[in-house]
Amino acid sequence: MTSTLPAVTTPTVPAQRKPAPDPGSAGRTTPPRRLRSSRPDLLLCGLLLVAILVVQGWNIADYPTLSDDEGTYLAQAWAVQEGKGLAHYTYWYDHPPFGWIQIALLTWIPSLISPESMTVGSMRGIMLVVSGTSAVLVYVLGRRLALPRWAAGLGMVLFGLSPLSVVLQREIFLDNLAVMWTLLAFTLAASPSRHLWHHFGAGIAAATAVLTKETMLVILPALLVTLWRHSHRDTRKFAVTGAITACALIGFSYPLFALLKGELLPGGGHVSLWDGVKYQMTRPGSGFILDQGSGSWGVFQSWLYYDRVLPLGGLAGALLLLATWRWSVTARALAGPALTVAILAALALRPNGYLPAMYVIQALPFLALVLAGGTASVAHGVLRRWRTEGEKRFLTGGRYALAAVLAIAAGAYVVPKWYDGDRTAVTLDANAPYKAASKWLSSEVENPEDTRVLVDDALWLDLVHAGYRPGLGVIWFYKADLDPAVTKTMPGGWKDIDYVVASPTVRRDAVDLPNVKAAIQHSKPVAVFGTGEDRIEIRQIQATSGGAR
Amino acid sequence: MLTSVFIAAISLALFWMAAFTLWWQMHAWRTPEVLASTRFHRPDGGESLSFSLLLPARHEQAVLDHTIQRLLESSHTDFEIIVIVGHDDPETTAVACDAAERDPRVRVVVDTHEKKNKPKAMNTALPHCRGDVVGVFDAEDQVHPELLAHVDHAFRTTGADVVQGGVQLINFHSSWYSLRNCLEYFFWFRSRLHLHAQKGFIPLGGNTVFVRTDVLREADGWDPECLAEDCDLGVRLSSVGKKVVVAYDSDMVTKEETPGSLMSLLKQRTRWNQGFLQVYRKKDWKQLPGFGQRLLARYTLMTPFMQAFTGLVIPLNVAIALFMDVPVGIAFITFLPAVTALVTFVFELVGLHDFGRQYGLRVRFVHYVKLVVGGPFYQVLLAGAAVRAVWREQRGRNDWELTTHVGAHLNTAEATREDVPA
Numbered sequence: 001m002t003s004t005l006p007a008v009t010t011p012t013v014p015a016q017r018k019p020a021p022d023p024g025s026a027g028r029t030t031p032p033r034r035l036r037s038s039r040p041d042l043l044l045c046g047l048l049l050v051a052i053l054v055v056q057g058w059n060i061a062d063y064p065t066l067s068d069d070e071g072t073y074l075a076q077a078w079a080v081q082e083g084k085g086l087a088h089y090t091y092w093y094d095h096p097p098f099g100w101i102q103i104a105l106l107t108w109i110p111s112l113i114s115p116e117s118m119t120v121g122s123m124r125g126i127m128l129v130v131s132g133t134s135a136v137l138v139y140v141l142g143r144r145l146a147l148p149r150w151a152a153g154l155g156m157v158l159f160g161l162s163p164l165s166v167v168l169q170r171e172i173f174l175d176n177l178a179v180m181w182t183l184l185a186f187t188l189a190a191s192p193s194r195h196l197w198h199h200f201g202a203g204i205a206a207a208t209a210v211l212t213k214e215t216m217l218v219i220l221p222a223l224l225v226t227l228w229r230h231s232h233r234d235t236r237k238f239a240v241t242g243a244i245t246a247c248a249l250i251g252f253s254y255p256l257f258a259l260l261k262g263e264l265l266p267g268g269g270h271v272s273l274w275d276g277v278k279y280q281m282t283r284p285g286s287g288f289i290l291d292q293g294s295g296s297w298g299v300f301q302s303w304l305y306y307d308r309v310l311p312l313g314g315l316a317g318a319l320l321l322l323a324t325w326r327w328s329v330t331a332r333a334l335a336g337p338a339l340t341v342a343i344l345a346a347l348a349l350r351p352n353g354y355l356p357a358m359y360v361i362q363a364l365p366f367l368a369l370v371l372a373g374g375t376a377s378v379a380h381g382v383l384r385r386w387r388t389e390g391e392k393r394f395l396t397g398g399r400y401a402l403a404a405v406l407a408i409a410a411g412a413y414v415v416p417k418w419y420d421g422d423r424t425a426v427t428l429d430a431n432a433p434y435k436a437a438s439k440w441l442s443s444e445v446e447n448p449e450d451t452r453v454l455v456d457d458a459l460w461l462d463l464v465h466a467g468y469r470p471g472l473g474v475i476w477f478y479k480a481d482l483d484p485a486v487t488k489t490m491p492g493g494w495k496d497i498d499y500v501v502a503s504p505t506v507r508r509d510a511v512d513l514p515n516v517k518a519a520i521q522h523s524k525p526v527a528v529f530g531t532g533e534d535r536i537e538i539r540q541i542q543a544t545s546g547g548a549r
Numbered sequence: 550m551l552t553s554v555f556i557a558a559i560s561l562a563l564f565w566m567a568a569f570t571l572w573w574q575m576h577a578w579r580t581p582e583v584l585a586s587t588r589f590h591r592p593d594g595g596e597s598l599s600f601s602l603l604l605p606a607r608h609e610q611a612v613l614d615h616t617i618q619r620l621l622e623s624s625h626t627d628f629e630i631i632v633i634v635g636h637d638d639p640e641t642t643a644v645a646c647d648a649a650e651r652d653p654r655v656r657v658v659v660d661t662h663e664k665k666n667k668p669k670a671m672n673t674a675l676p677h678c679r680g681d682v683v684g685v686f687d688a689e690d691q692v693h694p695e696l697l698a699h700v701d702h703a704f705r706t707t708g709a710d711v712v713q714g715g716v717q718l719i720n721f722h723s724s725w726y727s728l729r730n731c732l733e734y735f736f737w738f739r740s741r742l743h744l745h746a747q748k749g750f751i752p753l754g755g756n757t758v759f760v761r762t763d764v765l766r767e768a769d770g771w772d773p774e775c776l777a778e779d780c781d782l783g784v785r786l787s788s789v790g791k792k793v794v795v796a797y798d799s800d801m802v803t804k805e806e807t808p809g810s811l812m813s814l815l816k817q818r819t820r821w822n823q824g825f826l827q828v829y830r831k832k833d834w835k836q837l838p839g840f841g842q843r844l845l846a847r848y849t850l851m852t853p854f855m856q857a858f859t860g861l862v863i864p865l866n867v868a869i870a871l872f873m874d875v876p877v878g879i880a881f882i883t884f885l886p887a888v889t890a891l892v893t894f895v896f897e898l899v900g901l902h903d904f905g906r907q908y909g910l911r912v913r914f915v916h917y918v919k920l921v922v923g924g925p926f927y928q929v930l931l932a933g934a935a936v937r938a939v940w941r942e943q944r945g946r947n948d949w950e951l952t953t954h955v956g957a958h959l960n961t962a963e964a965t966r967e968d969v970p971a
Contacts, residue, residue: 242895242896256884
């Protein structure tokens with residue numbers, strides 16, 4: 001038997017060393033060394049997970065409305081599975097491809113069993129794996145950031161059951177995958193054992209998050225703060241440089257990939273990473289978020305439509321925590337999430353930045369943690385602050401009464417709203433028009449293999465399964481104007497097309513797309529599903545109205 | 550296709566090798582608790598063991614007296630110093646006898662072997678040892694006065710058969726290779742050796758090593774024919790289940806110097822590699838009970854050769870990825886070992902910073918640059934030593950190539966001399 005000096009086997013640190021500082025604090029529940037072996041934690045987390053999966057999973061295919069972006073990513077995942085490269089149209093470095101490579105992996109087995117199920121509605125099921133993992137990570141992270149058990153559970157509930165979360169996390173968005181990796185990075189950074197390779201792993205997870213959705217880049221400083229706080233003075237320089245190195249090296253694989261393909265810098269006749277980045281950086285702004293009538297205002301209101309508690313409450317929680325940094329233990333423990341919220345809020349407040357609807361996804365877990373932490377802070381203030389051993393009984397009773405009143409008030413405000421929101425999510429069928437359109441195009445068109453259809457990305461895979469030629473037969477509508485490889489196959493413009501499926505997205509974007517616009521103008525609806533703004537029209541091109549075809 | 554598979558296989562093998570080496574190299578910094586456990590515990594004041602300190606000296610009249618005087622300053626109350634000199638080396642003998650006359654704790658043993666080497670010298674002295682524990686130092690070592698008290702405490706509290714203290718090359722500013730050489734020692738004694746102790750397979754260092762006298766006699770002392778007798782002793786003792794404890798304290802390490810020239814470093818490294826090869830072929834490590842232990846032993850003893858191999862193949866691999874027409878996926882795999890090497894590089898830079906902090910030495914920016922730039926060249930040197938070792942072993946050349954020391958870590962000495970290899 002050989003061994004190093006005994007402290008490896010015994011948890012005590014030798015006397016001449018300062019004991020390693022506890023990331024939590026005295027007087028609060030310190031998280032157990034191993035959550036895995038803590039029965040109450042497992043039980044609570046498991047029960048909440050089941051609840052979240054049920055609410056998120058029930059009716060997942062029919063609500064919310066299929067989004068164009070979901071179609072894009074799933075179609076590209078399909079292209080990866082089919083060995084057609086990173087996309088079935090030319091991959092142009094719009095996003096790093098790692099996101100839909102993961103989607104391809106997640107959908108791989110289901111699509112082997114039933115290839116036709118590779119459509120947006122049915123493949124939303126895989127998002128349950130992602131949001132379930134994220135929800136558990138929120139709980140673990142909450143515990144590692146020294147939240148009491150109930151507060152970590154509250155964070156998990158806020159994250160998983162807010163109607164806003166339910167809507168957004170059901171959709172096949174890269175952001176949801178990136179959030180999972182980011183949460184993993186934070187969880188590893190806050191590892192209670194402060195293990196060098198956990199911190200190294202945090203760097204790898206962070207890089208993976210960025211390669212899944214590049215916007216995660218802005219969160220990295222908050223991750224670094226978490227890592228710094230949770231590393232020990234004696235090993236910190238190795239932990240921090242290790243994490244940064246890991247993150248940088250993995251991150252550089254993307255430009256390296258472009259370099260290996262000869263597409264790093266712009267050049268004649270090929271796409272490039274440079275152009276892709278330039279496109280993302282110069283996207284037209286959607287206005288100031290607080291400027292009523294701007295696009296950003298609209299996006300902001302659409303979030304608040306689903307839930308006000310999580311975005312506004314979380315923001316308030318973050319400000320509270322940052323303001324009470326000096327006095328509150330919870331505030332310091334939650335520095336990382338609070339900083340994340342602050343960074344994302346500051347970016348959203350850019351005067352004329354581009355604010356996509358899924359922007360809030362990356363903030364959701366941190367809003368939830370910060371709100372839960374703020375609640376824990378308030379609870380601590382009410383129940384424990386200035387409490388002495390010999391406090392009079394009626395005072396203590398008053399504390400508990402106040403806490404109960406606050407809890408009931410909060411519940412009375414939140415629960416009915418969330419109940420309504422979540423009930424809509426588990427009952428409403430928002431995608432009936434899409435399904436009907438898909439069915440019509442599969443059954444009513446005689447020779448799908450020779451038919452050319454402009455369609456939005458969400459329906460694209462449906463039509464591929466129905467026998468249309470992927471890429472040039474069934475065409476992502478905007479490619480008809482924007483992709484030279486597609487436009488050169490339609491010298492006659494709209495005349496070379498047979499159908500346009502005018503979904504809300506197509507009608508909205510057609511304004512800036514001459515070929516699509518012309519196709520809509522020179523066509524007549526042959527089938528209409530749904531009514532009003534959300535209707536889907538299948539329009540057949542009228543050859544006679546525009547001359548011979 | 551076949552080329553791709555071949556390249557991918559080589560790259561993955563290299564990656565795993567580099568990754569394991571990195572993993573082990575960073576052992577001590579895995580968690581703050583592990584780092585704290587690598588230190589000596591503070592002695593409680595009690596002393597129960599007596600020490601016999603072996604000090605083999607050969608043509609080292611310039612530094613020997615200084616070393617003896619420093620050893621005599623030890624705070625421990627019960628020890629003897631046995632200076633081992635050669636019968637053909639009157640200058641060193643004179644210095645040793647001088648010291649013995651001044652202090653009764655110093656004794657002189659004369660080694661009369663025709664062909665001399667360090668293990669033979671120490672075996673000569675072993676029967677004369679009166680202490681409970683035999684300690685080994687080199688003639689140019691700077692030993693901390695508190696070391697023996699700490700070692701005594703470690704023996705008593707852990708029930709160890711062997712205690713290995715830290716050895717640190719300190720003259721990192723002397724040249725580009727001494728910088729890397731110092732850092733190698735730093736990672737080895739500060740970190741890697743602790744992992745070996747924990748896993749139960751350990752190649753011991755050449756000095757600041759303490760063995761219970763009865764255990765050492767039972768093992769018949771050192772192997773006089775082995776070029777890495779220190780490594781061999783560790784392997785033999787740990788293979789039969791003796792408990793080895795390693796402790797490292799920056800203020801308690803034995804300070805040494807790097808070889809004075811590139812050629813002597815090459816020779817020293819050749820000897821070690823050849824020694825490792827001999828130990829490997831002696832197969833004592835096969836008695837280790839655990840499969841994992843045997844694997845670790847096999848891997849550790851082969852390391853010099855793998856190191857040579859990786860040093861040469863990694864650049865080749867990257868070149869293939871960049872200039873040959875291989876699929877992007879394969880190209881990515883070929884980058885894996887290079888990525889690991891880069892991570893190692895970064896940790897070495899941080900290690901250099903830590904080294905400077907621990908020893909209160911001023912590490913300048915230029916040293917970091919030297920560390921990075923010197924990396925590939927050092928790798929070539931290691932590869933050269935490995936090839937040379939295999940070649941010499943193949944030709945049956947087992948004689949000792951001596952290392953020259955210039956006393957750069959001592960403020961006084963400027964003499965050039967030869968000594969028993971470090």
